[in-house]
Amino acid sequence: xxxxxxxxxxxxxxxxxxxxxxxxxxxxxxxxxxxxxxxxxxxxxxxxxxxxxxxxxxxxxxxxxxxxxxxxxxxxxxxxxxxxxxxxxxxxxxxxxxxxxxxxxxxxxxxxxxxxxxxxxxxxxxxxxxxxxxxxxxxxxxxxxxxxxxxxxxxxxxxxxxxxxxxxxxxxxxxxxxxxxxxxxxxxxxxxxxxxxxxxxxxxxxxxxxxxxxxxxxxxxxxxxxxxxxxxxxxxxxxxxxxxxxxxxxxxxxxxxxxxxxxxxxxxxxxxxxxxxxxxxxxxxxxxxxxxxxxxxxxxxxxxxxxxxxxxxxxxxxxxxxxxxxxxxxxxxxxxxxxxxxxxxxxxxxxxxxxxxxxxxxxxxxxxxxxxxxxxxxxxxxxxxxxxxxxxxxxxxxxxxxxxxxxxxxxxxxxxxxxxxxxxxxxxxxxxxxxxxxxxxxxxxxxxxxxxxxxxxxxxxxxxxxxxxxxxxxxxxxxxxxxxxxxxxxxxxxxxxxxxxxxxxxxxxxxxxxxxxxxxxxxxxxxxxxxxxxxxxxxxxxxxxxxxxxxxxxxxxxxxxxxxxxx
Numbered sequence: 088x089x090x091x092x093x094x095x096x097x098x099x100x101x102x103x104x105x106x107x108x109x110x111x112x113x114x115x116x117x118x119x120x121x122x123x124x125x126x127x128x129x130x131x132x133x134x135x136x137x138x139x140x141x142x143x144x145x146x147x148x149x150x151x152x153x154x155x156x157x158x159x160x161x162x163x164x165x166x167x168x169x170x171x172x173x174x175x176x177x178x179x180x181x182x183x184x185x186x187x188x189x190x191x192x193x194x195x196x197x198x199x200x201x202x203x204x205x206x207x208x209x210x211x212x213x214x215x216x217x218x219x220x221x222x223x224x225x226x227x228x229x230x231x232x233x234x235x236x237x238x239x240x241x242x243x244x245x246x247x248x249x250x251x252x253x254x255x256x257x258x259x260x261x262x263x264x265x266x267x268x269x270x271x272x273x274x275x276x277x278x279x280x281x282x283x284x285x286x287x288x289x290x291x292x293x294x295x296x297x298x299x300x301x302x303x304x305x306x307x308x309x310x311x312x313x314x315x316x317x318x319x320x321x322x323x324x325x326x327x328x329x330x331x332x333x334x335x336x337x338x339x340x341x342x343x344x345x346x347x348x349x350x351x352x353x354x355x356x357x358x359x360x361x362x363x364x365x366x367x368x369x370x371x372x373x374x375x376x377x378x379x380x381x382x383x384x385x386x387x388x389x390x391x392x393x394x395x396x397x398x399x400x401x402x403x404x405x406x407x408x409x410x411x412x413x414x415x416x417x418x419x420x421x422x423x424x425x426x427x428x429x430x431x432x433x434x435x436x437x438x439x440x441x442x443x444x445x446x447x448x449x450x451x452x453x454x455x456x457x458x459x460x461x462x463x464x465x466x467x468x469x470x471x472x473x474x475x476x477x478x479x480x481x482x483x484x485x486x487x488x489x490x491x492x493x494x495x496x497x498x499x500x501x502x503x504x505x506x507x508x509x510x511x512x513x514x515x516x517x518x519x520x521x522x523x524x525x526x527x528x529x530x531x532x533x534x535x536x537x538x539x540x541x542x543x544x545x546x547x548x549x550x551x552x553x554x555x556x557x558x559x560x561x562x563x564x565x566x567x568x569x570x571x572x573x574x575x576x577x578x579x580x581x582x583x584x585x586x587x588x589x590x591x592x593x594x595x596x597x598x599x600x601x602x603x604x605x606x607x608x609x610x611x612x613x614x615x616x617x618x619x620x621x622x623x624x625x626x627x628x629x630x631x632x633x634x635x636x637x638x639x640x641x642x643x644x645x646x647x648x649x650x651x652x653x654x
Contacts, residue, residue: 096124108540141383141508148417149387151373151584151627153559158421158628164404167251168399168427175200181209185343186650189400192346195253199243203236203254206346207298210256210449213344214301217653219323221342222317223335226268232256235298238272251403253296258345261302262382263289263311272382273305273314273332275520276512286380287412288349288391295407303335303348306523308509308579309356309384311609313523318608321363322651323594323618327602327611330363332356336394337364342653347395347404350380353388354501354581358622361394361589362572364647365618367647368394369401372628373584375423376408377415385504386417387548388581397647398588398638399427405630421628431635432481437565440486442574443470455603462600462613469619470571470592473640477569480643486566490557494579497554499539500547505529506536513537551582558583562626567636572622586630591646592621598644618649 098117101124105112112120152158173191173424175184181201184192195201211229218224255387264270264282271277289299303320306312312319312334319334321327322342327337333350337360340348350357352370361368369392376391383389393404402425411418446463448456477484509529512518518530525531558579561568570576572589580587594616601614621640641647 096121096128105454106539135510135514138511144383144386144416149373150417151555152419153555155372156627158419159424160420160422162422163424163426163511165250165403165424166426166428167403170194181205182443185209185213188397189251189255189347189395189403190397192255193253193403195276196239196243196254196358196526197248197251203239203243203256203298204233204590206254207232207236207256207300210345211300213342214258214339217342217344219321220319221322221329221338223304223319223338223342223344224258224301225304225314225316226272226273228265228268228299228301231265231267232298232300235293235296239296239298240430249294249296249489250407252292252407255296255300256298256300257292257348258301258336258339258348259299260333260348260350261518262305262351263302263349264380265299265302266287268302268442270302270382271315272308274307275315275522276517277564278315284378284380287377287414288381288408291408292349292404294482297407300345301339303339303345305336306331306334307521308505308529309351309353309382310529311523312360313609315522320616322653323365323616324614326608327363327617328608330359330612333360333394337361337366337368340364340396340590341366343650347393347400347617349391349404349408350394351389351391352581352653353385353390354498355577357390357392357394358572358577358587358589362618362620363612365591365594365620365651366394367396367398367401367591367641368392368589369405369630369634370399370587370589371405371409371420371423371630372586374406374417374419375586375628375630377410377412377418379412379414382506385501385508387504391618398590398634398641401588402427402631402634419628423630425631425634427446427635427638429631429635431632434476434566434632434636435485435564436636437485437487437568438474438477438484439489439570439574439576441488442571442576443467443474458600458603465595465599466613466619470621473569473592473621475641476644480639484569487561487565487568489575489579490554490561492557492579494556494582497547497551497582498578499536500544500551500582502532502536503539503544506533509533524550554579555583558585559626562629564626566629568624569636569640570622570624572620576622576624580624584627586625586628586633588623588633589620590623590637590641591649592619592644593646594618594649
């Protein structure tokens with residue numbers, strides 16, 4: 088095989104590809120094609136030999152905004168809720184503050200009832216105490232954190248208060264570059280990787296005075312909860328994984344081991360760990376937060392957002408990290424204007440009616456299907472109770488349905504982009520180093536993606552234009568939608584860019600059906616004493632309105648105040 092031109096192309100090779108792609112090619116046409124295919128391959132190899140780093144984005148960017156939509160670009164000062172009544176008994180130790188919200192911690196720090204250094208040392212100690220059981224830390228940033236905390240205390244004492252994140256310890260998913268520390272992407276072979284500049288989100292949180300205490304685990308290359316060290320665990324039931332890929336961000340936040348965390352989502356990586364761990368997550372509209380300095384998985388789907396203990400915490404964090412940076416060209420100049428007192432009752436609120444229907448099975452269902460149904464039926468009562476609670480808040484819920492569109496058929500776009508982002512892993516065989524090697528894991532999916540043609544990718548992106556229009560039509564009828572956290576909405580909104588707020592919606596009782604006996608750890612979920620969640624969706628760049636409705640529900644139900652009892 089020639090290193091540049093590749094193998095000699097034969098008519099038999101063309102027959103195989105033609106059969107796969109469903110086209111008919113005559114013998115004369117095959118002969119005519121051979122020189123062009125070999126020339127095309129030479130061009131492909133030339134680009135491969137450029138060894139493009141992950142940070143190099145394509146020369147195009149995805150824009151989910153349909154024609155005619157006018158974005159609100161007028162930024163207004165953030166309006167947070169009134170100062171909460173919170174006290175600190177120093178004799179009880181700072182650990183008594185572990186599960187407070189950022190809003191509560193901020194009030195204590197601002198009024199100098201607790202120092203940032205105290206909080207930082209407390210959360211570092213909790214991370215070290217529970218990491219052996221939950222496996223949520225890859226790298227501690229202790230030296231950096233203690234310097235930041237001391238500086239925050241000095242500034243606040245001098246009357247230079249930067250805002251509600253000043254002095255608050257946080258953890259970042261380990262795909263965010265932090266100068267002076269490894270950025271491992273959770274993957275074997277990248278354990279010692281480092282970058283010379285902080286990610287833009289890290290810079291913005293530094294500017295807000297927040298204190299980075301650890302780089303938290305993520306499933307390898309942003310998939311699942313298995314990384315090169317272990318499987319990150321669910322603090323409510325450590326026999327289960329925390330889900331992912333923002334595995335450590337969800338687990339550490341729910342376990343009261345950071346004040347807040349940053350995660351990312353491409354296709355569920357904020358939603359799923361928020362659900363599994365009983366945290367509150369805000370997946371922003373695509374193009375609201377710059378991804379500069381963050382690992383790329385899918386340039387047209389990746390989003391960065393907060394995982395916290397309350398909706399308002401998420402809003403305060405998002406307020407600090409959103410907006411253009413002139414480097415991530417997908418970021419819009421749209422405003423995120425958080426107002427805790429916003430009159431959300433004037434919004435039109437819908438619910439996906441069919442998603443709240445009690446699940447049913449066909450008469451010939453297998454025993455495995457019946458077991459899954461029993462768990463789904465049990466969980467459905469939490470969804471139904473949410474509708475009752477919303478109506479008690481005075482909401483007239485409008486029934487809606489998701490567009491009839493084959494959203495799942497567009498997911499190969501993500502897989503193709505991911506395969507391109509990590510092209511050299513496949514070409515060099517280094518993908519074999521990754522811990523997870525099942526059919527659904529990245530190594531195999533990267534190989535499969537090589538057979539997704541450029542023509543098919545473009546066709547899928549054209550179909551995505553229709554999907555965007557269909558979702559925009561839906562959000563012309565309502566402003567906010569409440570829905571169970573799984574289902575077709577998760578795929579659809581990740582493809583078309585809408586924001587989501589995921590909040591805890593209760594904890595399963597002792598009578599909850601247990602996960603199947605003998606199931607692999609990666610398939611364990613649910614069961615007694617584990618959280619359930621609810622999701623609120625909105626139109627593009629309507630993140631603040633979605634958060635306002637979610638906050639109202641959260642304040643009324645109080646499920647976010649529940650937390651795991653850690654041994």
